Amino acid sequence: DHPEHYRLMFERMHEVEPTEQGMLEAFASFDQLVGNVAAARSLRPLGVGTDVEVAQQLWSALHGAVSLELLGIGFADDPDEAFEAMLDALLAGMQVGARGR
Template structure:
């Protein structure tokens, strides 16, 4: 059996998700409507209902795609140096947020009224967290991080990274060099959990 190819239906669904992200990034989540997404994608509003059953389904698809992108960013890391893998993961987290603030807003801010991710969508978020947890386990196994509860350490790292990135996206910062500040934050976090 050859590689799976995208069907026209998959392509339309993908273009609707991309259109939703463009709308969010251009004008915020308040501008996200079925009609606007359909127009941005060049399909009829019925196409949104056919593929996603309405606005909430589109938002969930954006949520899932964002966490899948984060999972992929964590999965593609070089693993020879477990400490460096965590550093690179932190930078990829920041890059995803800076390059795709639309995903980030939907993933973490719950900026769309009445949107609550389904259990399936939350499983995608859990998979992304699982990628970070695997990096922590590898660093603990290599003696780079102190032994302990890998879930707790991964949550501490994610919480700190999320806080820093969220502040940066909102333009709240009091240092000139945000890149150097982020590097310093990651170094401090890893010192805090080092062996």
């Protein structure tokens, strides 16, 4: 929902050292994601590892999809559909993985 915010948070890190303020904002965003993961996991099993580890897996995958889209690099006809399909697969796999434990 906030592509420009996301770009500022991550893409700029390639060009400049992140500011202390920027890092604090990134930490706060990640912390919020961890909270959401914990809330989801209180309802049903999701993923393997700690809440932080599961949040990191989601963050990594989403970061890749978003940053490639911001860069305009994509081979799927419909970027939104590709994003949804990737996220659906990852979440489905996290549910399988959690049940397998």
